[in-house]
Amino acid sequence: MFDRASGLDDELFRLRAEGLSPAERAAALDALFRYESRQTDLLLGYQCNERIDCAETLSRYLDRHLNNVGDPFQSGSASFNTKWLERAVLDYFAALWRAKTPHDPDDGASYWGYLLTMGSTEGNLYGLWNARDYLAGKFLLIDPESADEARAAASNGGARVVPPRLVYQQAPAPESQPNARVPIAFYSQDTHYSIIKAMRVLDIRTFYEVGTERYPRDNPLAPGKPWPHEVPSVGGTNGVGVIDIDALTTLVAFFASRGHPILVNFNYGTTFKGAYDDVEAAGAALLPILRRYGLDEREVHYDPRDCRKYDVRTGYWFHVDGALGAAYMPFLEMAHAAGRITTRGPNFDFRLPYVCSLVMSGHKWIGAPFPCGVYMTRTKLMLRPPSRPEYIGSPDTTFAGSRNGLSALVLWDHLARRSYEDQIRKALYTEDLSAYAERRLRELGQRLGQALWVERAPLSLTIRFRAVSPALAFKYTLACETLYVDGEKRQYHHIYVMEHVTRERIDAFLNDLAAPDAFPAQEVRPTAPAHESHVAGREGRLMHVPHTGRSFSG
Numbered sequence: 117m118f119d120r121a122s123g124l125d126d127e128l129f130r131l132r133a134e135g136l137s138p139a140e141r142a143a144a145l146d147a148l149f150r151y152e153s154r155q156t157d158l159l160l161g162y163q164c165n166e167r168i169d170c171a172e173t174l175s176r177y178l179d180r181h182l183n184n185v186g187d188p189f190q191s192g193s194a195s196f197n198t199k200w201l202e203r204a205v206l207d208y209f210a211a212l213w214r215a216k217t218p219h220d221p222d223d224g225a226s227y228w229g230y231l232l233t234m235g236s237t238e239g240n241l242y243g244l245w246n247a248r249d250y251l252a253g254k255f256l257l258i259d260p261e262s263a264d265e266a267r268a269a270a271s272n273g274g275a276r277v278v279p280p281r282l283v284y285q286q287a288p289a290p291e292s293q294p295n296a297r298v299p300i301a302f303y304s305q306d307t308h309y310s311i312i313k314a315m316r317v318l319d320i321r322t323f324y325e326v327g328t329e330r331y332p333r334d335n336p337l338a339p340g341k342p343w344p345h346e347v348p349s350v351g352g353t354n355g356v357g358v359i360d361i362d363a364l365t366t367l368v369a370f371f372a373s374r375g376h377p378i379l380v381n382f383n384y385g386t387t388f389k390g391a392y393d394d395v396e397a398a399g400a401a402l403l404p405i406l407r408r409y410g411l412d413e414r415e416v417h418y419d420p421r422d423c424r425k426y427d428v429r430t431g432y433w434f435h436v437d438g439a440l441g442a443a444y445m446p447f448l449e450m451a452h453a454a455g456r457i458t459t460r461g462p463n464f465d466f467r468l469p470y471v472c473s474l475v476m477s478g479h480k481w482i483g484a485p486f487p488c489g490v491y492m493t494r495t496k497l498m499l500r501p502p503s504r505p506e507y508i509g510s511p512d513t514t515f516a517g518s519r520n521g522l523s524a525l526v527l528w529d530h531l532a533r534r535s536y537e538d539q540i541r542k543a544l545y546t547e548d549l550s551a552y553a554e555r556r557l558r559e560l561g562q563r564l565g566q567a568l569w570v571e572r573a574p575l576s577l578t579i580r581f582r583a584v585s586p587a588l589a590f591k592y593t594l595a596c597e598t599l600y601v602d603g604e605k606r607q608y609h610h611i612y613v614m615e616h617v618t619r620e621r622i623d624a625f626l627n628d629l630a631a632p633d634a635f636p637a638q639e640v641r642p643t644a645p646a647h648e649s650h651v652a653g654r655e656g657r658l659m660h661v662p663h664t665g666r667s668f669s670g
């Protein structure tokens with residue numbers, strides 16, 4: 117397939133049984149390198165930092181297999197790992213995100229985490245998995261039969277090793293509270309599709325599904341009307357894009373009062389609008405409701421025959437998807453404390469006692485040659501309460517089996533080369549340049565006398581505007597999203613101001629936008645009836661599955 121925009125052709129890369137000659141290989145790789153260099157040099161549309169400087173450090177490791185399989189805090193037998201660096205990186209972010217360090221398996225308040233092999237998608241999946249099992253009253257216990265086997269083997273004088281087996285056990289719901297083991301998930305309409313995907317993979321019920329099935333007429337936001345698919349965002353589709361805390365509170369109260377544990381995903385830097393949910397304000401609004409219905413803390417009994425066998429757990433889980441924002445907001449906060457910037461983002465990290473898990477992508481603001489990231493939680497929230505000797509932790513605590521050992525190297529090297537002051541300067545640089553780009557885009561709209569729909573959430577590193585021509589979208593690799601605004605369907609592009617972006621790049625981009633054909637006319641159609649048209653009936657499972665937009669893939 118020849119692709120005119122890239123100038124590359126599948127034929128150039130076709131593999132043959134006899135392999136390619138050195139000249140063919142070189143020609144193919146050179147053409148690819150020219151193409152990739154051009155595209156990454158001009159990249160404006162995605163939140164990937166292209167200023168990556170790890171080749172010197174990394175290159176000699178590329179012919180080594182480095183694998184951090186298993187828990188970062190257990191060495192395991194795979195000696196070819198980089199877990200020393202992984203733990204150093206985790207400690208760094210734990211301190212930055214105000215979690216208790218160092219990790220200590222016997223100290224539930226301390227943090228636990230690991231470096232992801234995918235980006236935040238894996239962290240979201242893992243966090244929601246942990247949340248689901250924690251809230252549903254799942255336990256990992258030592259299988260009593262394996263203990264009996266071990267005893268029998270020992271009394272026979274045999275040296276047979278009987279490793280303790282774990283059983284995955286489900287605590288039954290108390291008879292008076294049939295919903296006590298059915299968590300209900302809440303997330304805003306600006307949520308990344310990886311969260312929705314994770315909910316489907318994990319079969320987590322959302323307020324929309326359960327509301328529609330069991331309480332079709334009782335939507336507390338608009339009695340008698342259909343339930344919204346997602347928690348509304350403040351500012352509607354075109355506004356700032358943070359979760360509407362009043363609406364969230366109303367929806368949570370509805371399900372909390374019916375005894376359901378509550379699972380909320382917050383976004384710290386939404387993908388398309390770059391808005392920061394006010395996690396602190398949301399937590400302050402939700403906690404009294406959770407307390408009222410006994411969901412702040414509850415006893416989860418896992419052995420119906422023995423009332424002493426229980427664990428104290430929260431009846432809620434707040435996950436923070438900080439793919440982009442968690443990387444730099446701590447530095448903007450430092451800049452703010454030093455009087456170097458007038459505003460800062462809302463608190464989102466482990467200083468808030470109700471934050472249960474947090475993820476960040478390493479290849480976005482920080483910059484890395486491949487996807488990577490950080491997952492972090494509190495030790496006591498893992499399915500292994502440390503205070504109870506009858507439990508043991510699963511040594512297989514991470515999602516992936518094999519884990520990429522290079523991620524730890526890249527992130528460690530990045531952090532080791534930079535001081536906090538360097539990071540603060542970088543954060544202020546991307547912030548200032550975003551403000552500059554926003555101003556220039558607004559000026560352009562005035563100059564052209566055309567509504568360019570320029571929007572930027574406070575402190576966001578992304579600015580969105582009326583969609584540009586396909587040629588410009590390809591040149592600058594811009595992601596498109598369709599938003600419904602005031603009954604009108606509008607196509608937007610956005611740019612992300614990452615470290616590699618310069619003022620000159622913004623100026624050159626604006627020059628291109630001043631050309632007469634830069635903004636093609638858009639067909640303005642009234643809002644389509646919201647997604648109902650393809651739904652065959654209301655029976656069965658319903659979940660709103662955004663398949664375009666909001667996405668990192670465009």
Ligand SMILES: *Cc1c(COP(=O)(O)O)cnc(C)c1O
Nearest residue numbers: 235236237308385387439477668
């Ligand atoms: C990019 C992004 C993700 C997914 O992260 P990957 O690193 O691409 O897996 C999740 N959530 C948000 C808010 C994002 O912006």
